[in-house]
Amino acid sequence: MRHRLLMLTMILFGALLQMVLPTWPLFGGMKPPILAALVLHYSLRRDNREMWLAVFTAALMQDGLELGSFGPALLAFPIIGILANRIRTEVFADGLVSQVIFGAVIGLFFTFITLLIFTASGQRPFSFGLTLLRLLGSFILGMVTLPLVSHSIIRLEGLIPKRRTYGWQ
Amino acid sequence: MYAAAIGLVLIVVFVPLPSLTLKGKGAVRGAMAPAERGASSLWQRASETMAAIRGIGGAVDKNRELSHELVRVQAELNRLRDVESDNLRLQRALDFHQTNPHELIPCDVVSRSISGWWNTVRIGKGSREGVRKNRAVISPDGLIGRTTEVTPLTSEVLLVSDPACRISAKLARASVFGLVRGTGSTLTGEPKARMEFINKDIEINVGDEVVTSGLSSAAGEFPKGVHIGYVEKVYRDNSGLFQYAEIIPRATVGLLDYVFVVAEAVGGGQ
Numbered sequence: 358m359r360h361r362l363l364m365l366t367m368i369l370f371g372a373l374l375q376m377v378l379p380t381w382p383l384f385g386g387m388k389p390p391i392l393a394a395l396v397l398h399y400s401l402r403r404d405n406r407e408m409w410l411a412v413f414t415a416a417l418m419q420d421g422l423e424l425g426s427f428g429p430a431l432l433a434f435p436i437i438g439i440l441a442n443r444i445r446t447e448v449f450a451d452g453l454v455s456q457v458i459f460g461a462v463i464g465l466f467f468t469f470i471t472l473l474i475f476t477a478s479g480q481r482p483f484s485f486g487l488t489l490l491r492l493l494g495s496f497i498l499g500m501v502t503l504p505l506v507s508h509s510i511i512r513l514e515g516l517i518p519k520r521r522t523y524g525w526q
Numbered sequence: 527m528y529a530a531a532i533g534l535v536l537i538v539v540f541v542p543l544p545s546l547t548l549k550g551k552g553a554v555r556g557a558m559a560p561a562e563r564g565a566s567s568l569w570q571r572a573s574e575t576m577a578a579i580r581g582i583g584g585a586v587d588k589n590r591e592l593s594h595e596l597v598r599v600q601a602e603l604n605r606l607r608d609v610e611s612d613n614l615r616l617q618r619a620l621d622f623h624q625t626n627p628h629e630l631i632p633c634d635v636v637s638r639s640i641s642g643w644w645n646t647v648r649i650g651k652g653s654r655e656g657v658r659k660n661r662a663v664i665s666p667d668g669l670i671g672r673t674t675e676v677t678p679l680t681s682e683v684l685l686v687s688d689p690a691c692r693i694s695a696k697l698a699r700a701s702v703f704g705l706v707r708g709t710g711s712t713l714t715g716e717p718k719a720r721m722e723f724i725n726k727d728i729e730i731n732v733g734d735e736v737v738t739s740g741l742s743s744a745a746g747e748f749p750k751g752v753h754i755g756y757v758e759k760v761y762r763d764n765s766g767l768f769q770y771a772e773i774i775p776r777a778t779v780g781l782l783d784y785v786f787v788v789a790e791a792v793g794g795g796q
Contacts, residue, residue: 372558373565376637382715386642421554424644424675424682427547432536471643481643482689487710
């Protein structure tokens with residue numbers, strides 16, 4: 358229960374942090390994908406039910422606080438969650454190299470899905486140069502964000518005292 | 527189960543239900559508004575503290591012989607400078623509010639876009655305080671943008687530099703009309719906009735002031751004569767029907783913490 362509460366608090370805090378962080382024009386004005394990184398982190402480490410809880414809370418935050426239709430996160434986060442949850446027993450999720458690669462992939466994937474929805478629905482104009490810059494920016498930002506987010510959560514969860522257990526439990 | 531979940535998500539994404547979407551967003555934004563305000567003020571304080579620390583560091587490097595007392599005094603001075611600049615800023619905003627002929631709703635900026643796909647800011651007042659959709663948002667420096675999604679507690683402001691923001695404008699020195707459309711920002715982060723559909727027979731000069739024409743809304747909510755920016759570059763296409771000018775909407779550079787929503791414009795919408 359405490360871990361679930363911490364997970365929801367982290368998602369709320371992640372959304373706030375993502376909002377106050379500045380954008381970098383050199384990365385196409387993209388922000389670090391903190392919520393996507395949180396979704397991946399929890400999908401790789403939690404069971405199916407908690408994965409869905411993380412996915413929908415993060416997607417509601419991301420799309421609810423953004424202009425335009427509900428969509429990009431509501432579509433991308435479940436896909437990230439399902440795929441990550443399926444391979445969680447086959448990958449070494451705590452390794453820095455895996456985190457850097459996964460971070461880059463989710464950054465790129467989420468930006469691609471957002472681009473697809475916004476362009477298809479005519480909400481954002483398509484510009485090849487800016488699109489390339491955004492994809493590259495989110496690739497780099499994802500690489501940096503996931504290890505930082507993952508490391509911070511592991512440290513925080515380590516601070517929570519474990520429940521005392523007995524031999525027969 | 528996965529198929530059902532993804533099917534549901536696809537329906538939500540691709541079936542447009544504006545009122546339902548706005549209700550959902552209103553619930554999320556309403557719940558997040560107090561936290562956003564807190565985070566925004568915390569972030570601002572952290573930035574101010576960092577600026578003060580940088581000031582102290584510089585002073586220590588330059589004057590190693592200065593005593594701790596001097597450092598303390600300098601920190602105090604930095605703090606007072608911040609207070610003074612805050613005071614001046616608020617005084618300016620108050621003067622602007624009092625001297626402006628339009629009916630204004632003062633609002634604080636609570637947060638910015640969460641993803642960077644839109645050039646928007648969120649203000650801490652919504653339909654409960656009388657903010658309506660498509661109203662001009664201004665500051666003492668000029669036009670900032672217009673309100674788009676208004677929920678009971680917050681409103682989303684689409685900045686002049688966003689490609690989805692289109693505002694009817696004219697040159698201040700002559701009655702030359704055009705349409706100002708945002709074009710994003712430069713690689714240095716400076717917001718850009720473009721005044722389009724200007725009659726190609728009219729001569730435009732670099733430095734010409736661009737103001738709102740008051741024609742942006744049929745009901746007259748958009749005021750006229752509000753400063754948007756100055757012409758930076760003029761593009762003439764001899765084969766085309768129109769010419770266009772690049773402008774920098776200065777009011778959105780280093781956006782203020784306080785902005786004003788024009789509740790009712792005086793002399794707009796003609």
